[in-house]
Amino acid sequence: MQALYAQLLVGLINGSFYALLSLGLAVIFGMLNIINFAHGALYMMGAFCAYFLLSIGGIGYWWALLLAPIIVGIFGMVLERTMLQWIAGLDHLYGLLLTFGLALIIQGVFQNFFGSSGLPYAIPEQLRGGMNLGFMFLPVYRGWVVIFSLVVCLATWFLIERTRLGAYLRAATENPTLVRAFGINVPRMITLTYGLGVGLAALAGVLSAPINQVRPLMGENIIIVVFAVVVIGGMGSIMGSIITGFALGVVEGLTKYFYPEASNTVVFVLMVLVLLVKPTGLTGRAA
Amino acid sequence: MADEFILETHGLTKEFAGFFAVRDVSLKIRRGTIHALIGPNGAGKTTCFNLLTKFLRPSAGTILYKGQDITAVAAADVARLGLVRSFQISAVFPHLTALENVRVALQRQHGSSFDFWRSKSVLNRFNARALELLNDVGLSEFANTAAVEMPYGRKRALEIATTLALDPEMMLLDEPMAGMGHEDIDKIAALIKRISAKYTILMVEHNLSVVANLSDTITVLTRGQVLTEGPYSELSKDERVKEAYLGAGHA
């Protein structure tokens, strides 16, 4: 029983990454109608950015948490301005193809310069060590990850669902021309939103740098899992993607305990089941 | 009495999270007539249509079509039974020619639509019938034009031709004249009049002159409920209808 609690908690930690990443995907999808295939690569860039900040600039974790998302976010905005903008209004699938290509390029370039094996990144001084919770040894850093990402997720949700800016975003998703004709600078808003989504990915990258290897391919597989999360949760709702993200982390954690061999397939199997029962996803509106 | 009334509803109701868009509507549509559904905006006309064609599931009530209960039948099957709708926004296959548009409908009826190993030249046997249908709606000269290149009113006509190709018994038209110029309105009105000889028609329309000229019976809906029913001559004098729909200044 105790072991079970431990696994639940561990699952929640992974869920934080799924939630942050699927949230970023949902934000970008909402605004640009693009499935950002480069999300995994940008997540990886976030981690690398933290690494560079430390190894070149001597800038530590806490600043990296702020700076890396901004830097990668700006990089994302440049991508948006120079490329994604040109395919606005075309079939959504072009966005998928374009970002897939971008992911290949980004990952390829990083692989060329940094090889495939990982680079080290240490846990910050203040978050080292762990607490004995009785039923498990919880590293402080992991606890921090859960709490911090929960806060970020909720803040993003609030921004988009409860503020005026969010209403602009949602409206511009549907009919950018008209929103612009109301006097809102839509292209700039789109760019910023892409930056926000990318920044969330980079933030997840920074959070994961101390516990996973900082490697060029670190985002390759996780992004496919996150796609499945998104299919399960449906991208219609921000809250939906947050909740499914955390929930699936927990489900995966439990699988690791009861039947570890299936732990990397369980999310996909779940996706199949959800599709059979409720094709629009758990929270999704009909497409 | 299934013979006299082709479509009947009993206590048809649709509720959207506490809001009754359609409430307890019982309709009887007489075979071979043009029946109009009018009412102020938001009265529930389109919702009614959606219920009849199974695009929405009723919260309560039953629908009888040719005496058969179709309340639980799927959308595509309703079409197969001969109850076919047109859309408020024109629905054609834009990059198919007018002829092909009609042929797609004919093809469904006559099978062979799963045959991936046969040449599509087998479809040529439908050409004569398709041309005949296009001719009926005055589109013969557009036969080889892609639908996307046709003027608005003509698309509307094409849509009707496609619907007729299904050999329906009853057609549901939702605001067939919306957004049309006067010319086209007259053309389509004449077309509807002509085809009503063979088919039963239920339509929603705000253009009063069209409603007045075409329809045999009119049902007035307000707030999801039937207000009254009768021929135009009667209704136009009804105070309640004037207040709810026609407006004070109506002559």
Place this chain on the structure above:
Amino acid sequence: MPEVMTANKPAAAAATSTILDVKNLESWYGESHILHGMNFNVNAGEVVTLLGRNGAGKTTTLKSIMGIIGKRTGSVAFNGQQLIRMTSDKIARLGIALCPEERGIFASLDVRENLLLPPVVRPGGLTLDQIFELFPNLKERLKSQGTKLSGGEQQMLAIARILRTGASFLMLDEPTEGLAPVIIQQIGHTIARLKKEGFTILLVEQNFRFASTVADRYYVVEHGKVIDGFANADLSANMDKLHTYLGV
């Protein structure tokens, strides 16, 4: 009928000055050339109606003024300012608002959010209460998803939301389409009221009968050009011509 707040210009003084001046306006959708040199103007405080058959280019004209069309040349001067190279968000901030033909209600926003969406660009718009007095249907459905409204309700919402912004130059593209006669009358009253308060309105209408109740002047559009224009006073004299133009 609600009280409309003071608009930007006193109605009487404005009647003579040209607020919008369109010269040689040409527009394209991709490869297809739609407007072939439109020339017309609108004076402050007027209601001007563009008439024409389907596909004549009326909607395109409005879109060109608003700056939401691929390519356009010529001159569009608004209060002396040249709009032809401006982006639509800047144009909107000058106090021009468009109610589009296809309504453009947002599905992911509820009715209230739809209504509050367009930012207020200058003082003088209607308050929410005034709007609900005009369109009581909307008040009942405030929590509903935008596109779940009936066709007519959506039309009302589309008009209502630009009245809030304070824009004094309104472009309405077939505002009566799909509306019940009662509501059309109401819209007619609204337009009359707005005009009295100093709003300038450029209207596109198929419903000629309705247009005649509100317009000061008409332009007839055919094949992307203005081929005729006359004042409401001369309407009866021009009726025959109009019949041939429009096929009424």
Place this chain on the structure above:
Amino acid sequence: GDKTVKIGALSDQSGLYADLGGPGSTLATQMAIEDSGLTAKGWKIDVISGDHQNKPDIGTSIARQWFDVDKVDIIVDVPNSGVALAVNNVVKEKNGVYINSGAATSDLTNAQCSPNTVHWTYDTYMLAHTTGQALVKAGGSTWFFLTADYAFGAALERDTTAVVTANGGKVIGGVKHPLNTSDFSSFLLQAQSSGAKVIGLANAGGDTTNTIKQAAEFGINKGGQKLAALLLFLTDVKSIGLDIAQGLNFTETFYWDMNDQTRAFSDRFAKRMKNGAPPTMVQAGVYAGVMHYFKALDALGENPHDGVKVVDKMKSIPTEDALFGKGEIQPNGRTIHTAYLFEVKKPSESKGPWDLYKLVGSVPGDQAFTPLDKSACALLKK
């Protein structure tokens, strides 16, 4: 025959194994050519390199094209067991020479052995055997396995279990994790609560490094449990960093800082590497293998362009070189040489960026590798 040789260095140039093989293996081949002195004797030797991208089908199609079109005589390196086995078939079909250094699978000299193949450097049997034996002897009597759930992981676990029990130890549990997992915390919690003295990592690459990193986070070392990585390379240790990897035990057959000869070679090598890294054991194996190949050619006096003949010659000469010392190539194609057990240094003990290991034990080649009587190779039944 004539005196021309064409060598194909087939490796993973950009993926997971690029750092331990890759361009470094091509360089090792190049250095072997220079050091052999054959050019001075009138030989003409060329090297081409290729990237198999860790995909068996790309590997075989490159190999096939090399033999058919480019007239390559010998293929070297080929890390990644899947690709290695696939290329093994092609080399046999085309009667070339195959000196594998990078692949772990002991199948190359067992069920799938070939008269054209020499397997240098290491294999799963040797790794499991050396590490398992040494740790049990050092008091690691109870084991828990974290095993990558595929053939390679299972083989490592099976071989290690055999050694552990043979030496009086006991395996008290284990968990199979999927390949390429990024989060090991669940599995580590299970390992932790098992109370085993040694946690054996029967996995490879990113999986191993991630496990080690996260084990440190969960305080596994501090709790007194010892991690044993069954397959770990210099580059992995470098990427994990000493403060986390310290104390880790594992087996390799070559380390740059063993003696003057290895240091001298490594110096020359590192100067020519883009990132200044010393050779890994795989790269060292490529060098040594190619050197031995040249010895055989020299002895034959010409290149017969007949793979079996050359490999037979190679087997007939004992191996001896600066990097691996003395050894031999067994009839099944297995090269045997001494295996070493290393421990990762504490950060305080390290004197340079690549000063990472300290030697804690060694096993002679004939005890470290599969005994011939246990080899399933068909060549032995002749």
Place this chain on the structure above:
Amino acid sequence: MTSITDATLPITPRAVRDEMIVFVIMAALLAIVPWTGLYPFFVMQALCFALLACAFNLLIGYGGLLSFGHAMFLGTAGYCSAHALKVWGLPPELGILVGIAGSFVLSVITGYISIRRQGIYFAMITLALSQLLYFIYLQAPFTHGEDGIQGIPQGRMFGILDLSKPTVLYYVVLVGFLAGFLLIFRTINSPFGEVLKSIRENEQRAISLGYKTDQYKLLAFILSGTLAGFAGALKVFVAQNASLTDVEVPMSGLIVLMTLVGGLGTVFGPVVGAFVIVGMQQYLAGFGQWVTVIQGTIFVACVLTFRRGVVGEIAHLFKRSL
């Protein structure tokens, strides 16, 4: 939503005739390959990928469904054939049939699941399904995990054609490719193809005409998956192995790339694209590490500037359907 394929090209009897002429030229060119000194294994590989890309194109170009997991059919058929040939010792023709059967079953199942959603979701679902299958194959014993099935006997087809002879093998692969290609060509121009096109144009309308559009999409999916499997079965004879590479996500990406480069929704585009990409992989192998970057760049360049693909641009230039 604008369509992903160039629907503005004429669909006339002349178009079909044009396409037939090009087909004959293509077949003739391919038939003389063994005498040109071109490396036959390269061409065979390209032919397998060409068939694969054509099968993929049937789904995207004519059904409007972009599958990002088509590698699963390639790989599944490959494993099935390889197992049948190596373990069961079946003759080549039966080995191919087993492969086709495997991919057929898979396409029925995955099709049933994935056509429940459209557009981007469909792409993501197929991607996830192929990843699921990848993990299954990674763990299943009969695939030999990372090692793959190696050294598959080529055998004698129908007891007479010795497939270990490159020339014989080449013609067998060529005939297989041409047969598959013709079947796809026929499907596009069949009564079924017409319905598929109308569903792509306006699905709601097709439903209201009484078409159960899911069934048509499912059939298109099954045809596409099964033909992709046929390509996978042929590839087993060329590569003599079956490995995880063929079920991995990058392979699915490669299929998309080939079709995109050649021209989505064009008849010959996938063939051209397959030759371009396979050729690039072969001859740019020297760039080693940069190949993925180059592929990514091609993706980006195609989407930004060259959406119609090679064949699509040519067709557009001459206003012909190709």
